[in-house]
Amino acid sequence: MQNSVPKRRLQRPAKDQNRLIKTFNQVLARHLLTMAIIAGICIFISIESFANSIYLKPLTSSPVFYFFILTAISLFFIFFYSKRGHKIEWIHVAWLTYLLFISVVEEFAFRMMLPILLSGTFGMMSAVLFSNFLFAFIHYVTLRWKLINCVVAFIGGLGFSRLLVSTEDIAILILVHYFFTFLNTPLPPERR
Numbered sequence: 001m002q003n004s005v006p007k008r009r010l011q012r013p014a015k016d017q018n019r020l021i022k023t024f025n026q027v028l029a030r031h032l033l034t035m036a037i038i039a040g041i042c043i044f045i046s047i048e049s050f051a052n053s054i055y056l057k058p059l060t061s062s063p064v065f066y067f068f069i070l071t072a073i074s075l076f077f078i079f080f081y082s083k084r085g086h087k088i089e090w091i092h093v094a095w096l097t098y099l100l101f102i103s104v105v106e107e108f109a110f111r112m113m114l115p116i117l118l119s120g121t122f123g124m125m126s127a128v129l130f131s132n133f134l135f136a137f138i139h140y141v142t143l144r145w146k147l148i149n150c151v152v153a154f155i156g157g158l159g160f161s162r163l164l165v166s167t168e169d170i171a172i173l174i175l176v177h178y179f180f181t182f183l184n185t186p187l188p189p190e191r192r
Contacts (some may be wrong), residue, residue: 010185011144021144024091024098024188031142032102038138042113055112056165057170066171070100073179080186095188103177110135110157110185111164111173132157156180 014020021027043050050056057065077096081088110131118127136154139145145153164173 004064010146010149012146014144021146024095024190027143027189028098030064031138032105033096034138034142035102035105035109039109039113042109042117043067046113046117048117050108050113053112053116053170054168055170058167058169066175069175070178073175076179077182077186081183082184086187086191091188091190096182098188099181099185100174101179103174103181106135107160107164107170107174107177111160115161128158132161 011020021030074096078088081092086092114131114134115124115127118130121127122130132154135157136150139153140147142152160173160177163176164170167173
């Protein structure tokens with residue numbers, strides 16, 4: 001008898017199919033909610049640091065520039081869907097919206113605010129390492145990612161942290177995160 005439990009590219013195997021993340025709603029409830037709460041707490045604790053951050057200045061000084069980049073990325077996603085033969089449905093638009101929102105939330109929380117909050121106590125390097133470890137660990141728990149994928153998320157997070165320091169531009173970081181998250185997971189669980 002063949003195992004009828006479907007394999008997921010990013011998820012750890014599960015003997016019980018009910019443990020797998022199989023729906024968009026599960027992703028929203030488990031991952032987005034967790035990340036949004038963490039980002040909200042980080043921003044709330046340090047609202048003044050958030051509002052006065054040098055990382056927001058490029059976005060606030062040139063919002064039209066970022067709007068055009070976001071539009072170009074969105075057009076690429078639509079082109080990607082059409083080339084792959086996907087008829088664009090509401091779930092695709094909802095998924096793209098989720099990917100943008102999770103990119104915003106994760107970058108604000110794990111690349112910008114959490115390291116700033118922790119750096120006074122632990123130093124910036126330790127704060128960045130801990131923040132990216134927490135980022136990867138949350139993917140392990142909420143999305144049931146395989147360990148190797150979490151290691152890649154940790155290393156990618158370190159790269160994003162470096163990009164933020166070198167550009168001082170959270171908006172570019174969010175857009176890069178959005179683009180690569182789409183390439184990693186272009187479809188919601190129901191469409192894979």
